[in-house]
Amino acid sequence: MVESKSEKPEANKENADPSKEMEIDEEEEAPSKVFTIEILRVIKDLQQQHGLRHGDFQRYRGYCSRRVKRLRKTLNLPQGDKRHYKKRDVTLANLEKENSDERFIHIPLMLAERAWAYAMQLRQESNTEPRKRFHLVGKLRKATVYALQLQELCNSEYCDARTKLEAEAYSAWIHGSLHFELSLWKSAAENLKKAQVIYENLAQALPEEEQVVYKAKVDELTPSLRYCAYNVGENASMNDLLEMRGQGMLDNLSTLVAQTRTESMEAFQTTEWRGRKVTVRPEKVRLFLLSIQDLEKSIEKAKDYPAKIELLENVLLDCKDAISAIKDEIKQDPKLRSSGESGTMTATQYLLTYLSYTRLKLTLERNLFMVAQGKLSLDDPNAPEKVQIEGKKTKPQDLSRLYEIILQNVTEMQQLTGMETDAAFQSEVETMALTFKSFRCYYIAITLVALKRWREAVAMYERSTKYATEAIASKAISKDFDLRNDLKQLIQTIEGCKFSAHANSVLEEDTTEESVLYGKATKTSKPLFERLSTYKEDASLNSRNPNVFKLTPEMQPIPAKPLFFDLALNFVEFPSLEDKVEQKGGAKQAAGMSGFVKGLFGWGGSAGK
Numbered sequence: 001m002v003e004s005k006s007e008k009p010e011a012n013k014e015n016a017d018p019s020k021e022m023e024i025d026e027e028e029e030a031p032s033k034v035f036t037i038e039i040l041r042v043i044k045d046l047q048q049q050h051g052l053r054h055g056d057f058q059r060y061r062g063y064c065s066r067r068v069k070r071l072r073k074t075l076n077l078p079q080g081d082k083r084h085y086k087k088r089d090v091t092l093a094n095l096e097k098e099n100s101d102e103r104f105i106h107i108p109l110m111l112a113e114r115a116w117a118y119a120m121q122l123r124q125e126s127n128t129e130p131r132k133r134f135h136l137v138g139k140l141r142k143a144t145v146y147a148l149q150l151q152e153l154c155n156s157e158y159c160d161a162r163t164k165l166e167a168e169a170y171s172a173w174i175h176g177s178l179h180f181e182l183s184l185w186k187s188a189a190e191n192l193k194k195a196q197v198i199y200e201n202l203a204q205a206l207p208e209e210e211q212v213v214y215k216a217k218v219d220e221l222t223p224s225l226r227y228c229a230y231n232v233g234e235n236a237s238m239n240d241l242l243e244m245r246g247q248g249m250l251d252n253l254s255t256l257v258a259q260t261r262t263e264s265m266e267a268f269q270t271t272e273w274r275g276r277k278v279t280v281r282p283e284k285v286r287l288f289l290l291s292i293q294d295l296e297k298s299i300e301k302a303k304d305y306p307a308k309i310e311l312l313e314n315v316l317l318d319c320k321d322a323i324s325a326i327k328d329e330i331k332q333d334p335k336l337r338s339s340g341e342s343g344t345m346t347a348t349q350y351l352l353t354y355l356s357y358t359r360l361k362l363t364l365e366r367n368l369f370m371v372a373q374g375k376l377s378l379d380d381p382n383a384p385e386k387v388q389i390e391g392k393k394t395k396p397q398d399l400s401r402l403y404e405i406i407l408q409n410v411t412e413m414q415q416l417t418g419m420e421t422d423a424a425f426q427s428e429v430e431t432m433a434l435t436f437k438s439f440r441c442y443y444i445a446i447t448l449v450a451l452k453r454w455r456e457a458v459a460m461y462e463r464s465t466k467y468a469t470e471a472i473a474s475k476a477i478s479k480d481f482d483l484r485n486d487l488k489q490l491i492q493t494i495e496g497c498k499f500s501a502h503a504n505s506v507l508e509e510d511t512t513e514e515s516v517l518y519g520k521a522t523k524t525s526k527p528l529f530e531r532l533s534t535y536k537e538d539a540s541l542n543s544r545n546p547n548v549f550k551l552t553p554e555m556q557p558i559p560a561k562p563l564f565f566d567l568a569l570n571f572v573e574f575p576s577l578e579d580k581v582e583q584k585g586g587a588k589q590a591a592g593m594s595g596f597v598k599g600l601f602g603w604g605g606s607a608g609k
Contacts, residue, residue, distance in 0.1 A: 035095075035102040035159050039150075039166040040199070041213050042106075043113060057121035064114035071107050089149060095158045105153050112146035112174060115139045119177075133181075140178040147171040162202070169198035173221070180224060189228035196221045273354045274425065278347045282329060285355070288322040291315065292358075305373040312366040319359045326352045353418050360409050361480055367406050371439075374399050396446040403440035407433060427476030434474070435483050438467035442490060445497070454505030461498045465491055 051059030072078055077094070080086040094104045119139040126132045147170060153159070154167035176191030196218050203214035270277050271289055280286050292315060302308040330348060374394040410433045419425050445460035468487040477484065528541065528548045540547055 033100065035105065035163060037102060037105055037163045039109065039170050040217060044213055057117045061114055061117040061121060064110045064117060068107060068110045071103055075101060075103060090153065092156055095156065108146045108149040112143045112150060115143035115146060137181055140181060143174050144178055147174040165198055165202060169195045185228045185231040189225060192221050192225050276350060278351045282325040284325040285322045288318050291318060305369050308369050309366055312362055316362050319355065319362060323355050326355060350418060353416050356416055360413050364406060364409050367402055371399055371402050396443045400440050400443040400447065403436050406436050410436060424476060428478040431471050431474040431476050432478055432481050434467045434471040435487060438464045438471060438487060438490060441467065442494065449501055454501050457501045458498055461494050465494050
């Protein structure tokens, strides 16, 4: 029995189909599991949950250390015992086991994240301790080693295509970060661009709900790539730096601009304004003039009005620093102070006036963008908060206040030191004032229309048209603020607004009872019995409460009711009062018997009084 049982399998093996044997061998050689690890999503979730939401890299580094310890303990992969240390890295042999787990791949990932977080913590501390920068580079080198281990594990047959791409992109990003710190701009740009391309392709291949993380990572890599291109000198300009500064991606613009090529700096040793060249000595002023060279292009590239406003506000801060540098130079040089007191304008003081004008011009542009932003909210009540002014619904009076601020800036331009005697400059500024006054009057008129003050609104429309016509007719137009097309469009808009306001005023005043149109009269408050002689069609007479007769009469003034009726007064004969009349006209006479009677009955004299 035993022999026969042992022989049967041998016989079956001999008679077995060889093709089936090859299929069985292939199934045995194929990996039992194929892991899918969303590396970017995993690390982003862990970073947000463990400190990086608030920029706390030390907390995230501690979490990574604890996570690695737990993983090694759970997967039974310790590095020695309590007394001895023996390094044990994750290899392909760990993934080949039957009971292999995808958490083996998490160990090199967490080690790389721990080293990277330590490097970012050292970057924050290196602002005050420069020696920590060497430690930072060492930690990034260690992160690249673990990233290569991760890439090697994921490139095996035990991981799917998505995991392989994510590991390759992660390794390229870590290598790009290291080369960025080492100022190896070309290799850093290559690695970062490689990571960006992989993440872009992954985003396109995934469903929409999973694309957000990858698109955010692509946007995160863009500033670093621009900075690398700027340092390499290819396809980069100061325009890119200003745009990055406006988006909050670069904090220290002056340091970046200081690395500009020497020939660019030499081009700004002198500057010219209104036909006069001035030598620029302070470095801050040269850096500022260089930064605003392509400011208009940067503003055009900005996505919306809040981005443009933020960009101008950042440039205004640099302008104020440049003005402070010029003022400090004037204070330190007694010759400049004495010349300023004597009334003669030196080159340095002229440069200060030019910078002050630039500051006011940038402020005007910022305020005009705020007006444009408010107009969008005014035209569209359902506009999003980022379009509205300070997150509130815009009203016409808000825009009129903005134009008041703009007019104050124009007044400051007129009072710039040294420009009082420049007739051409004063004419240009006066034209600007007329332009902004016309817009201010227009929005004041809109405010009055909302209050149904039609006459005042029409008057403001007329004044706005007057200012706009004068500004268009003026020959002194500033190149920085040429708004003649806007003024012409404003005049056309005002024409329709005036007719509308006039019609509304006529309709509001047309409530008298003499106004009849096609046999129908307007409503009146008089009851029917008071207007019987006049024919009027009144629909209210057919209603439940017709205005026919006022049941409660109106109050009328009447004489006061006496306290009692003096009936005896009708039968009393009054004495003659001639003696009293004579006393008023001539000498005083004796009253006689009549005076006695009057005193007795109290008809007159003191008793009557």
